[in-house]
Amino acid sequence: MNQLKRFSQYILQIAYKYGLNSVFDDFLEMTVCALSLGAKEDRYHEIVRNYEKPDAYLMAEAFGALVLEMDNKQTGLKDGFGDFYMEYISHGHNWQFFxxxxxxxxxxxxxxxxxxxxxxxxxxxxxxxxxxxxxxxxxxxxxxxxxxxxxxxxxxxxxxxxxxxxxxxxxxxxxxxxxxxxxxxxxxxxxxxxxxxxxxxxxxxxxxxxxxxxxxxxxxxxxxxxxxxxxxxxx
Structure with a gap:
């Protein structure tokens, strides 16, 4: 199984409980907070408290799959999100075809x-x-x-x-x-x-x-x- 499919499965599994759009946006914001190296820690915890512990662990698994997808067999510079976003989130709304x-x-x-x-x-x-x-x-x-x-x-x-x-x-x-x-x-x-x-x-x-x-x-x-x-x- 490729890493984008694995990422999709994790996000979709969490989405059954919380709704896909909100889960994806929360995942993105939590990742931005994590990449802020402590400056947005309070906001990170504010978001993660909305999820049960097993679902929060799945978020971490999704992040790991994303990093491996973007590694792109050590060549890097690969869009880790675009295909998932078009297939599951935008559905072409507002002509969002990347x-x-x-x-x-x-x-x-x-x-x-x-x-x-x-x-x-x-x-x-x-x-x-x-x-x-x-x-x-x-x-x-x-x-x-x-x-x-x-x-x-x-x-x-x-x-x-x-x-x-x-x-x-x-x-x-x-x-x-x-x-x-x-x-x-x-x-x-x-x-x-x-x-x-x-x-x-x-x-x-x-x-x-x-x-x-x-x-x-x-x-x-x-x-x-x-x-x-x-x-x-x-x-």
Missing amino acids: TPEPVCEMMARMLNPAGFGERVADCCCGSGRMLLAAAKIKRDCLFFGADIDRTCTMMCVINLCLTGLLGEVCWMDTLAHRFYSGWRIELHPEHGVPYVREITEAESYMVLRIPEKKLEPVDNPKSSLGAGQQLLFEF
């Missing part, structure tokens, strides 16, 4: 055949497949994602952090420039490993600040985050 991973890789190479600069952004990131595809070309970039669906942003945060990619993911409406919440994936100052830190709107690079940025020069795309640049795949 681009197949091989197509993402082809698009990344077509858009940037010579390699990426320092930053890569996807303003409708879903589970983060396009960012993972970009990382296969150059993984030492900073990766930025945003999506209007909170579940998608949490999937993207986990995908980036567990594959050792640094950057930022925001739950926001990129067209209306409305920010709801965001996370930064960065190296922990003490332990030196990637971890997740919740950020405010003022800290976010993905939020368009047109009044603040409009007078700044944008000739050098690496010198500033001009309004027009932030909606491009590379900026």
Whole structure:
């Protein structure tokens, strides 16, 4: 049995009692809390208290299966969530059909055949497949994602952090420039490993600040985050 099927079985088994959507969202948030290295411990315990002990253990088993799935036979950079999400959660609602991973890789190479600069952004990131595809070309970039669906942003945060990619993911409406919440994936100052830190709107690079940025020069795309640049795949 492959690890994605094993992950699906664990989540579906818990869902019989609690409901699939709530179980999946709780699993994602608990994982984000765990990747915050203690900063969100209270929130983690608040969520896990809603589950009986055997079901909480199944959550841990699901996480283990997810990590093995994303290991991808030691090649990494694999979306651990997208196929499960489309099959069991979204069912195509709001046209949420994620681009197949091989197509993402082809698009990344077509858009940037010579390699990426320092930053890569996807303003409708879903589970983060396009960012993972970009990382296969150059993984030492900073990766930025945003999506209007909170579940998608949490999937993207986990995908980036567990594959050792640094950057930022925001739950926001990129067209209306409305920010709801965001996370930064960065190296922990003490332990030196990637971890997740919740950020405010003022800290976010993905939020368009047109009044603040409009007078700044944008000739050098690496010198500033001009309004027009932030909606491009590379900026």
